[in-house]
Amino acid sequence: MTYIAKGTNTPVPTGPVRVAVVWGRTPGAPSVSASALLVTPAGTVRGGGDLVALANPRHMSGAVRHAGRAEGAGQFAEWLELDLHTVEPGVDRVLVAASCAGGVMGAVPGLHVQALAPDATPLAGYAVTDAGDETALLLGEFYRRAGGWRFRAVGQGYANGFAGLAGDFGLVRDGTPECLASGGPASASVAPVQVPPSPVAPEAAPPRPAGYTEQVSVPVDTRPGDAAGPVGAPYLGAEFPVFEERGNGDGMIDVPSYIPPGPLILELHHRGDGYINVQALADDDRESESIVTADMADFRCRTITRCRSDRPLRFDVTADNEWLLRVLPLSAARPLHERAEGFGHDVFLYTGTRGDLVLDHPGEARKDFYAVYTFQPGPTDDPNVRFLPKALHTNGFGNVSETVPLPDGPVFAEIESYGSWQVTARPTVVVTGAEAERSGVYQDRGDATVTVVNPAPGQPSVLEYTVAPTDDFTVMWLDEYDDPYPLLQDSDGTSGRTVLFPRGERETRIRLEGVEDWTLRLVPLDEVPELAGPVEGDGSAVFRYTGEPALLAARCLAEGLSGPRVRCVQPDGRSALVTVAHGQRPAVGPLWVSRAGHCLVTVSSAEGTPWRLEPLPADSAPAGGADLAGWGHAVVRHTGPGAELLVGHGHDDRTDTIEVWRLDERLRPVRRVADGPGLAPVPAGTLHIRTHGRWDLGAAE
Missing domain, CATH: 2.60.120.380 (Jelly Rolls)
Structure with missing residues (x-):
């Protein structure tokens, strides 16, 4: 990386350049917005369309694009993508600016700008060390010189914010500079404000700014091999020079033989409104695989495809307008650390642990399509397989937030969309x-x-x-x-x-x-709550109960839902059913406790099912002889002598039945005396009736 001081410059290649405006993620620090202005030799813009920002992400020429925001490694970055080869002849400079909200530039930690080649090779960098009360900064500029391009570190501040910066370059509305930090209007009038060309400072390569280290630079695409992964990482495949082809309308492209077999990234730009389709061809030039199809204005995309070893790579382009096609190595993928924003189709590399990928897609229903794929290349991948083993995780239309699983990295994630989106990587915390x-x-x-x-x-x-x-x-x-x-x-x-x-x-x-x-x-x-009186809850829960044996009433608090299932667990591990509620009618069961006078009470219920528990005295159980009747789970005291009684059951649901259990003095169920309706030997003492419907105990005729 060539780091230059304020006012100095360095040459850059005439071709694609990726620019990152980076600042530290510090609580309370101002938020920064990056933008680009395309300026004529007169020192002015030609209109609002010469401003490229997050809200206006594409220049009409296709030469400059705002690629969204990324977050990771304790930093934020907003990305601009420039194609200096396609910058219109009437544009002399491309300015890179930053503005902030909620503070001043001097309060923005670690602000710096870096320029990189498509394969992540660093080209130039400039760190801001002297910002003060300004609310906008002209960070740097790409300008023409002797048939090529150079980058100059400017570092000029504006106390009147982006409105002042924009006004200096002729971007005004009704005679007043337009503050366009959020992207601005689609058009604006231009006043003939003359700005003298900046002096060309002598070349210099001073030491890096104090306190600057490689480890705290741009969180994505900062050093050779560090953007997508370690140098020589096998999952990135072989490195190769970027191949580029341009055309207008239909065309055939023969990719040179230096492109190695295996996965690669295809980048496509299509200027203006119209249709474009790219097909990979077989040896006999028949269409073999559709790579991308679109019908939208200023379409651009990145997608993963492959070069086979058994035949040359050829593309058939069908297009209405001018287009640009590039073949890039996998190392050119955008790294995904935490969060990133973008527009259209794009490819990310995730190298973290398994987790989730969250896609926020603010599209319109039945109009804006989206899809999320993942791809994990490996040493056993056969480049001659016709289709790549991409895994489709989700697709659809409209304004949605979708979560898909991410395996352990490295894994490539491909976003397919025809609008704006945001992705967030959330690694799963594994604790075992x-x-x-x-x-x-x-x-x-x-x-x-x-x-x-x-x-x-x-x-x-x-x-x-x-x-x-x-x-x-x-x-x-x-x-x-x-x-x-x-x-x-x-x-x-x-x-x-x-x-x-x-x-x-x-x-x-x-x-x-x-x-x-x-x-x-x-x-x-000791963190488990006590059951000392009526309690309400939702879902499954556990309580501690201390006291004498008691009854427990349970019921559902919502109409049309089944109630909770309640059990008691003794210190020695033995457990028993207390009651099962069915609807809002209270279901009563025995709360059996150990001789030490305590137990655990478990409530089993799905979330969204509110319930109520209420302990009742044991002597509140109704008493009677051969004339007991009720509805649902109940505890009764049979005061008559033990006798053969007729157990009646009146529930219409054939899946429900009835059981009668004898309880001991601690309300522990010790013996089932009836398993269904009919005659049963019912002893004297406390009984637990288990059913959802009507029941009765009567004398046998």
């Missing part, structure tokens, strides 16, 4: 093994079997879970023979709590299936 055992948090992605260690062996623990299911999901615990037993399922919701290690086991293995992201956290018992 010793770290998980210390923290009690287990986190990963996808189906897995994980060993969870009890932080307090000899006691049960509470498991807090969050899963993102792919479809129906199950979470099971495995015994020593790998036989699975249900722990969680769809009806328990995708987040909540349940009891783990009911017998105080030292560890257990858990298998998760049908999930994307998941997190398991062991909750200390």
Whole structure:
């Protein structure tokens, strides 16, 4: 990288140049916007169309483009793409400017600009070290000299913001400089403001600015090989010189033989309104594969295709207007660190750990198409396979926010769109093994079997879970023979709590299936809330109960939904059903406690199902002889002598049945005395009726 001081200049190639305006990501610092102005030899712009900014991302000539914003490595960057070869003859200079909102340029940390070749080779850089109270800066300019182009570091500040900068170059509206930091209007009048040409300073290559290091430069495309990955990384394929071809209308392109077999990036620009299609051809010139098709103004794109080793690479272009086609190595892909913005088709390289890619696409329904692909080249890839193994993750139309999985990098992500978009990479935090055992948090992605260690062996623990299911999901615990037993399922919701290690086991293995992201956290018992009175909640939960044996009433608080399923778990791991609510009618069951007077109470319910629990005194159970009746789960005291009674069941749902259980003095269910309607030997004492419908106990005739 050639770093130049303010006022000095350096030559740059006459061709494609990528420019990054970069600043540090610091809380409270002003936000920066980058823009470009195309200036004539008279020192003025020709109109509002000569301003290129995020809100006006393409110049009408196609020579300058705002490529969006990227975020990563503690920095932000806004990208401009210039094609100096296609800059119109009437344009003498291309200015690179920055303006800020919410502060002054002197408060912007680490502001600098860098120019790079398409293959990420650094060309020039300039760091701003003397900014003050200005709110806009002319950072630098690309200007013609002796048939070529040079870059000069300018560093001129404007206290009156971008309005003052734009006015200096003739961009005014109704005689007043137009503040165009957000992109400005589609057109503006031009006043003949004359700006003398900047003096050409002697060439110089001073030391880099104080405090500057390579590691804190542009977070993307900063050093050779550091934009897309390490130099010589096999997944980037072979490096080669960029091939470029231009035309107008239909044309055939023979790609030179120095392009090696394997994946590559095809970049396409089409000027003006009209149709363009590019096909890769077979040996007999028949259409073999459609690469890209578009019918929109000033279309440009990047996509991944491949060069085969068994035949030359040829393209058939069908177009209405002027076009530019480039063949680039994979190293020219835009690196994706955290967040990036763009327009149209583009290719990114993600080198982080597995995670999610979030696409925000503000398009119009039934009009603006989008798609997201990923591609992972490997040493076994056969370049002669007709189609690349791109994985389509999502596509559609309109204003959407879509999340797709990203595998461990390196992986290329291809965005296909005909409008603007933003992508965000969110790596999954994986916590397993010793770290998980210390923290009690287990986190990963996808189906897995994980060993969870009890932080307090000899006691049960509470498991807090969050899963993102792919479809129906199950979470099971495995015994020593790998036989699975249900722990969680769809009806328990995708987040909540349940009891783990009911017998105080030292560890257990858990298998998760049908999930994307998941997190398991062991909750200390002292963080589990007490069930000391009525309580309301939503989803699956766990409570601690301390006291005498009692009854527990449960009901759903929403119409048309099934209620929660409630169980009690004893310190020795034994558990029993308390009650199952069905709708808003209270369902009452026995709250069995140990002789020490405590238990854990689990509530199983999907999120979005509100419920209410209320402990009741044990002696509130209704009493009677052969004349007891009710509806739903209930606890009753049979005061008559033990006798054969007729168990009646009046529910219309054939999937429902009825059970009658005898309870001991601690309200523990000890024996099932009836399993369905009909005659049953019903003892005296406390009984638990389990059903959703009407029931009655009557004397046998």
